[in-house]
Amino acid sequence: MLPWTALGLALGLRLALARGAERGPPASAPQGDLLLLLDSSASVSHYEFFRVREFLGQLVALLPLGPGALRASLVHVGSQPYAEFPFDQHSSGRAVQGAIRAAAQRMGDTNTGLALAYAKEHLFSAAVGARPGVPKVLVWVTDGGSSDPVGPPMQELKDLGVTVFIVSTGRGNLLELSAAASSPAEKHLHFVDVDDLHIIAPELRGSILGAMRPQQLHVSEVTSSGFRLAWPPLLTTDSGYYVLELVPSAKQDAPRRQQLPGNATGWTWAGLAPDSDYDVALWPESNVHLLRPQHLRVRTLPGEAAGAPAAEWGARGGAPAAGLPPAEAAGPQRIVVSHARPRSLRVSWAPGPGAAALGYRVELGPLRGGAVQRVQVPAGRNSTTLQGLAPGTAYLVTVTAAFRAGRERALSAKACTPAGERSRAPRPAPPPGG
Known part of the structure; x- marks a missing residue:
């Protein structure tokens, strides 16, 4: 039995922790919008839905959620998308966890593509209140299948700068899920049994925080003809502007330059040569303080060899080909x-x-x-x-x-x-x- 003094200290510490949780995250916490996409269709058993719901609740419980920090939203995948709560409804991890645990399964078809399009138009869009200039992360938990195409709407979200993490409970098309996740897929795609979801929670939580708090210029969505660049907010519209430079390793290609406003945090280069090296430089031009330029080297992916001999099929990678003829x-x-x-x-x-x-x-x-x-x-x-x-x-x-x-x-x-x-x-x- 604890002495009264020790018991009082313990109760005081617990009360202080509770008050700290109510006050929200510290001022140094990262900012960002986190969208949880939950497969709520009839293809998911009630037990699986319960386990996934608990996993998402545990995932957000220790994230620094609150005003001026991370915000979370939950969207159900079903015949029609359904927003359980928008980004600005809950202001603490405890409130978000409670809202997730209270969510009911919607049933219906697995129209994931429709839910992704809904997220782009109604949640991630600045026109409906999404915060401009903050990182955006999507965590999609799925049993592996979708009744409608996922690729095009997912790419539109990536084009907005959304980092995509996918958790599959052990079924589905590995190649299609790898293409849907952010690059590299091995860091953004998890295959795990529904009863083992808790195992990946710490790693996924750390990855989310890392995506929300980029420290320097970094690259994502690398293809054979382009890639996306992102950087933390270093300037404001009033304090300066950015100059972005792209220098190809092939001397016959001319360098490219792009001037961007001070509130920009990303840019996509397109129309590049496949399987080629590019040197990227980001120059923050400020009239307030001196900022060093940031440099990066990026190599585009090899292009698909058209008309390759059929006998060589086993030697190439397994990326899903778009636009296949119906017979194939x-x-x-x-x-x-x-x-x-x-x-x-x-x-x-x-x-x-x-x-x-x-x-x-x-x-x-x-x-x-x-x-x-x-x-x-x-x-x-x-x-x-x-x-x-x-x-x-x-x-x-x-x-x-x-x-x-x-x-x-x-x-x-x-x-x-x-x-x-x-x-x-x-x-x-x-x-x-x-």
């Missing part, structure tokens, strides 16, 4: 994992309609990181047995179908090996004389 657009439709043993399992898939695939690539790697096993499967077959696995381990399986001209389509699913070999009971000894 359908990859594997369903993945089935069977004959699971502690060190092996069998993977089967249903080929998609349309043109026959030239072959398949099956990739399997542990969900928590490790070596990836790859197997080539010839055309006409739709199953393979993977061996040499670890007992009691969750894996991500990706089946990629190859079509003409290097086109690829893929589907991913989660697979688990049993914990260990079953021990066999010893056979009874034969009776004497038997």
